[in-house]
Amino acid sequence: MKITRIETFYVPPRWLFVRIEADDGHFGWGEASLEGYxxxxxxxxxxxRDRFIGHDPRRIEDIWQVAYRGGFYRGGPVLMSALSGLDQALWDLKGRACGLPAWDMLGGLVRDRIRAYAWIGGDRPHEIAAAARARREQGFGAVKMNATxxxxxxxxxxxxAEVVERVQAAQAEGVDVGLDFHGRVHRPMAKQLAKLLEPLGLLFxxxxxxxxxxxxxxxxxxxxxxxxALGERLYSRWDFKPFLERGAVDIIQPDLSHAGGLSECxxxxxxAEAYDVAVAPHCPLGPLSLAACLQLAGCAPNVALQEMSLGIHYNVGHDLLTFVTNPQVLTPVDGFLPIPxxxxxxxxxxxAAVREAHATPHRWRNPVWRARDGSFAEW
Structure with a gap:
């Protein structure tokens, strides 16, 4: 078996899909989305493509090592996101060829389902309670919101005090809350805010x-x-290593479309398991990224929670399941996602829908914010 094609597709609202095809007709899909890039x-x-057209797609680890190390320069969001999409597509292709889920090839199931959480925004704190109530009515028992x-x-x-009030409004609707500072808070305020929030019993x-x-x-x-919790802006095991060694993190959040794919994550x-640290993969992205996360949840014992982008505010015009023909595999049931x-x-x-969407590629960019004095503010 040899790789004959590696294709990429710009898929709205802000995703980049990858399709690999072999000479015997087997194929696999992955997601190399890097928001804004x-x-x-x-x-x-x-x-x-230059390196791996003609390569045996079943040799996933060899491809990973060559892709990571063979170009001399390594790491970072762009190269690792490309490798992530490639890696996901290789596991998808091999699984299709063997008739096995990726988790089965990685050691077998450790669970049948994983607790999921959804976003309720928080950038602009209007109707937090209503948003939390809507998620609870969808079956979610946990949500994440921005702090500020x-x-x-x-x-x-x-x-x-307003941050505390917004969290309490969400908690009053009967859901657990994880609060995302989003890297917006600088050290002088972060210490105060973390201490003020401590009595609220946040997930993270x-x-x-x-x-x-x-x-x-x-x-x-x-x-x-x-x-x-942290990790969406870390791209390899070497990036995570110092945080685990310092005891600076309790929950790591590698993104399977940024941090080397299923293999590296x-x-x-x-x-992380060796440091008794939980895993809650970052995934405000598309269906292939989420599917890869669920394969990890299926075989990694310390995965504790899974983010999903269903109805997230980024998904304008196209949502998580738009390009999926078996949406039930990514649909939560009683707040849990089944392992596919x-x-x-x-x-x-x-x-066909992906190819049609790619005909008019998206150009998604995150907003640029300003503080009251006109200086740049973290988004």
């Missing part, structure tokens, strides 16, 4: 500081008992 990731596939909108380096007690606080500040994250982790999860049992990633993509 689809063009850059697509460009990285030129080198991957634009922030200065220093804030007022009133602003901090996510990215209380950006991951380039490991010393500050370590300080916050020692300041409060609330679990600290399985290794990251195993490394179909071959490969377990999800079937409407190829």
């Amino acid at each position: 689809a063009e850059a990731v697509d460009g990285a596939f030129e080198a991957l 909108a634009e922030l200065d380096f220093l804030g007022t007690p009133k602003l901090l 606080i996510e990215e209380p500081l950006l991951s380039e500040n490991p010393e500050g994250l370590e300080q916050i982790a020692r300041l409060v008992s609330t679990p600290i 399985r290794r990251i999860a195993a490394m 049992t179909g071959p490969g990633l377990g999800v079937e993509i409407d190829e």
Whole structure:
């Protein structure tokens, strides 16, 4: 079996799908989405095509090692997102060829389903209670929301109190809440806010500081008992290593479309298990990314929670299941997502619809925010 084609597709609202085909007709799908940088990731596939057209697609680990190490420069969001999509598609192809789910080839099931959570926004704190109630009525028992909108380096007690009020409004609807600081909060405020939120019993606080500040994250982790989560902007096991060694994180959130795909995220999860750290994969993306996450949940014992983008505010015009022909495999039941049992990633993509969408490629960009004084504010 030899790889004959590696195709990429711009899929709305902001995704990049990958399709690999072999000379015997077997194929596999993956997702290399890097929000706002689809063009850059697509460009990285030129080198991957040169290297792997004609290669045996069943040799997934060899392809991973060559793709990661063979170009001399390695790591970072663009190269690792391209490798992630390639890796997912290879597992999908091999699973289809063997008639096995990816989790079965990675050691077999450790669970039948995984608890899911959905977004309720929070950037603009209108109708938080109604949004939480709507998610509960959909069957979700857990939600995630942003803590704040634009922030200065220093804030007022009133602003901090408003964050608490919004969390309490969501909790009053009977759901557990994870709070995402989104890297927007600077150290002087992050310590205050984390301490103020501690009595609320949050599932976690996510990215209380950006991951380039490991010393500050370590300080916050020692300041409060609330679990600290991070990892969407880390791209390999080597990136996660110092946070695990410092004890600066309780829940890691690798993104299977950014952090080397299913292969690397399985290794990251195993490394985290040695530190008694939970895994809750980051996934505000498309159906293939979520399907890959569920394959990881199926075989990694320390996966505890799964994010999904159903109805997320980014999904304008096209939602999580738009391009899926078997949507039941990615549909939560009583707040849990079932582990897919179909071959490969377990999800079937409407190829004709993907090709049609790609004919008018998206150009998604995240907004740029400004603080009250006109300076740049983290989004």
